[in-house]
Amino acid sequence: MKNDLEAKKRIDELTDAVNYHNYRYYMLEDPVISDYEFDGLIKELAELEDEYPQYAREDSPSKRIGGAVSEKFSQVKHGTHMLSLSNTYSKDDVIDFDGRIKRFLGYDIDAEIEYECELKFDGLAVELVYENAVLVQGSTRGDGITGEDVTVNLRTIRTVPLRLYKDIGHLEVRGEVIMDKNGFKKLNKERIKNGLSPFANPRNAASGSIRQLDSKITSNRNLVMFGYGIGGCSKELTFKTQIELMDKLKSLGINIDKNIRVVMGIRGALDFFDDIAKIRDALPFEIDGIVIKVNDILLQKQLGEISKSPRWAAAYKFSAKQEISSIVDIEISVGRTGILTPVAILDPVNIGGVVVRRATLHNQDEINKKNIDIGDRVLVERSGDVIPEVIKVISKGERSGAFELPDKCPCCRADIIIDGAAYRCMNELSCPCQIKGIIVHFASKRAMDIEGLGEKAVDKLVDAGLIKNVLDIYYLKRGDIGSMDGFGKKSEENLLNAIEKSKNISYDRFIYALGIRHVGEHIAGLLVKYFGDVNAIKNATIEDLSSKFGIGEEIGKSIYSFFREESNVNIINGLFEVGVAPYIADVPKEKADGGGVFGKSFIFTGKFDDFTRDEAERLVKNMGGNVEKAVKKKLDYVVAGSNPGSKYDKALKLHLNIINENDFKELINK
Numbered sequence: 001m002k003n004d005l006e007a008k009k010r011i012d013e014l015t016d017a018v019n020y021h022n023y024r025y026y027m028l029e030d031p032v033i034s035d036y037e038f039d040g041l042i043k044e045l046a047e048l049e050d051e052y053p054q055y056a057r058e059d060s061p062s063k064r065i066g067g068a069v070s071e072k073f074s075q076v077k078h079g080t081h082m083l084s085l086s087n088t089y090s091k092d093d094v095i096d097f098d099g100r101i102k103r104f105l106g107y108d109i110d111a112e113i114e115y116e117c118e119l120k121f122d123g124l125a126v127e128l129v130y131e132n133a134v135l136v137q138g139s140t141r142g143d144g145i146t147g148e149d150v151t152v153n154l155r156t157i158r159t160v161p162l163r164l165y166k167d168i169g170h171l172e173v174r175g176e177v178i179m180d181k182n183g184f185k186k187l188n189k190e191r192i193k194n195g196l197s198p199f200a201n202p203r204n205a206a207s208g209s210i211r212q213l214d215s216k217i218t219s220n221r222n223l224v225m226f227g228y229g230i231g232g233c234s235k236e237l238t239f240k241t242q243i244e245l246m247d248k249l250k251s252l253g254i255n256i257d258k259n260i261r262v263v264m265g266i267r268g269a270l271d272f273f274d275d276i277a278k279i280r281d282a283l284p285f286e287i288d289g290i291v292i293k294v295n296d297i298l299l300q301k302q303l304g305e306i307s308k309s310p311r312w313a314a315a316y317k318f319s320a321k322q323e324i325s326s327i328v329d330i331e332i333s334v335g336r337t338g339i340l341t342p343v344a345i346l347d348p349v350n351i352g353g354v355v356v357r358r359a360t361l362h363n364q365d366e367i368n369k370k371n372i373d374i375g376d377r378v379l380v381e382r383s384g385d386v387i388p389e390v391i392k393v394i395s396k397g398e399r400s401g402a403f404e405l406p407d408k409c410p411c412c413r414a415d416i417i418i419d420g421a422a423y424r425c426m427n428e429l430s431c432p433c434q435i436k437g438i439i440v441h442f443a444s445k446r447a448m449d450i451e452g453l454g455e456k457a458v459d460k461l462v463d464a465g466l467i468k469n470v471l472d473i474y475y476l477k478r479g480d481i482g483s484m485d486g487f488g489k490k491s492e493e494n495l496l497n498a499i500e501k502s503k504n505i506s507y508d509r510f511i512y513a514l515g516i517r518h519v520g521e522h523i524a525g526l527l528v529k530y531f532g533d534v535n536a537i538k539n540a541t542i543e544d545l546s547s548k549f550g551i552g553e554e555i556g557k558s559i560y561s562f563f564r565e566e567s568n569v570n571i572i573n574g575l576f577e578v579g580v581a582p583y584i585a586d587v588p589k590e591k592a593d594g595g596g597v598f599g600k601s602f603i604f605t606g607k608f609d610d611f612t613r614d615e616a617e618r619l620v621k622n623m624g625g626n627v628e629k630a631v632k633k634k635l636d637y638v639v640a641g642s643n644p645g646s647k648y649d650k651a652l653k654l655h656l657n658i659i660n661e662n663d664f665k666e667l668i669n670k
Contacts, residue, residue, distance in 0.1 A: 007048060008055040014045040018061040032394060034322035034379065035288070039087050073148035073211070076139040078127060079172055080231040083144060084308055085120075085291065085315040091270055094292065097314045098266035101294065104303060104311065112265035113294060116242040117272040119259050120289040120315050121226055123178030124207045126154060130171045133164040140210065144308065153210050156219035159226075161253040172231030173254055179206045180285045183222025192362060192421050201381060202286045224285070227254040241295045262295055273316050280318070289317035318352060322381045324394055325349040327374055330361065330403050334411045336437025338425040338517075342367060342405060344378070344390050351382040359388040364405050365421045373399045409433075417561055419517065420554075426561050428515055429571040430469035436462050438515055442470045446521060446614065447513035448502040452495040460484055471571050473499055474578040503580045507533065508621065510582035514572070517558040522629075525621050527559070528584060534572060538563040597668055598624035603631060605648050606641030608661050619668060631656070639664045 018041050024030050031038075042061065049056040088094050102109055125141040138154030139147035154160050157177065164171070179187070179202045187205055188198035199205035209221040227249050229242075239245040243262050250256040261272050269292045276290055294300050294312040303311040329345040342361040349356050359380050361367050372378065372390060375397020382388040405423050407416050411434075414427035425431050429438060436458050443453035450473070461467045466480055476499065482492040505513075511534075512524035519527070531537045537545075537559065546556030562568055602620050604613045604627075611619075616639065617627040628635060631650040638651040638658045651658055659667070 334433035
């Protein structure tokens, strides 16, 4: 800085900026800058305050740790401060960290210090307080001094023990609550379906889940807690090293990550970082780096802490996963299920060492909520093997509104229907963009059961132009495929025989094979049971379809729309013309007194000697029974084979009627 006045002005600007971004991040859970940019502001402010301490304000973020305390929860004062970590972003920074420790301790520069290295989880820091081995309080880190009381919510997490395995008078466990990648995808999918804005990343999802006023919501989120240290503890817990502490916590029942490693010297820590970087995307949860800690507890105490972080530990973070770019165009892709997905074409931007040129916009609802259009400057996030996505608009371009998806399929020009949050092409049997997925489903074992027509075979046949829709399957002839790569005369013969055999199939499996949106095996069976053949289903109204057997208006609309698409009807008629002749299975007309299958509900679990589960389920359906997918109190029969799974255990708890394979055979023979 040139002078004190400029220094004061810049400190004020940075203080206001960091406080604003802290508020957006922790309170609104809606960041507008990347983590890397935020850390840059913090670093610049800290350096200026070190040089000009007289201008450091009372509300400086350097005097706080983490986010503000929400008024939704009562406040909890931590027994000892919950510190955050200083961040490093390069090998040189990590080597400097090692050098500072040696200088503080008076060690020779060539000395090697033993470090304990851990994963840096990308979640929400919490504290668990145990009294006489029982969990009595759980809180967020908050500002490091005072946090939020979220005890009820933390109790819902399965990896948080309600009682320690051994008696400890007092223990304050520090840990990180995270959401795994699969849980995050599932949660966002549900939020989008319900018209809610998706979370920007698993960290925000974990934070939002823990800070729910309704603990039932928290319990349904796939949350995990990993312990990483302690605050205060009673005298019976003794340890001399950080790794010994972690082992002791594990023995008490605290969830500890298995990737922890003790290394000699800072080069060992750098090697650990490189090893973790290689497996990062394969981990089930998000991490944003590693944590390097002096292993010796006496040295930790000797090193002490600065205002907000310990001298004996530092985070070595991966390259940024969020960056800002501009949308230069928006393309529409049509997936195998007919859903239109808008994709942003970006000014190329380097995110975490990868050049990103495309990012998903999810659907029209998300575009509208975020008000996204071509020309906007946007925040883009890349997360492991997940497709990069546009998180939010930073500034609008020339157009003030939001981009609109087309009303015609860009792949086949068929009409588009709005199906919940999705825009969907209804040309389900012959749209070129959907055709591979359609054919694989049509030929699958539970549908037309055309053995030999799996994904690889379908890829080759479609790419070769031999199949353009499901009807083309039945026009394949000898000599068409025998010379293709991966096929021979024998495999060609087997496939053609399987195709011929599939012409004689039960009507419910034929309806299921058509791939009508929302129509699974159960609904297909009901359609045949109540309407009979395709013509009756085709001529039914939405009201007929949705009220006849209680499937609901959404499914009724889907079936109705499918048969309004002329190309779908033409394909079905073509199938009948080439000899596909589905039959309606005979169903007993009378209920059997005191037993039998008609009208009874079944579930199958385990392995059977004389039939597969598919065959048993099909037999029950053909005899007028119902097959359930989940165990519930009103089940008539649970048929258990060898090595039954969790369904069997649940059936025992509910005291349901459990029978074996022989009992089932006797039942169907009646």
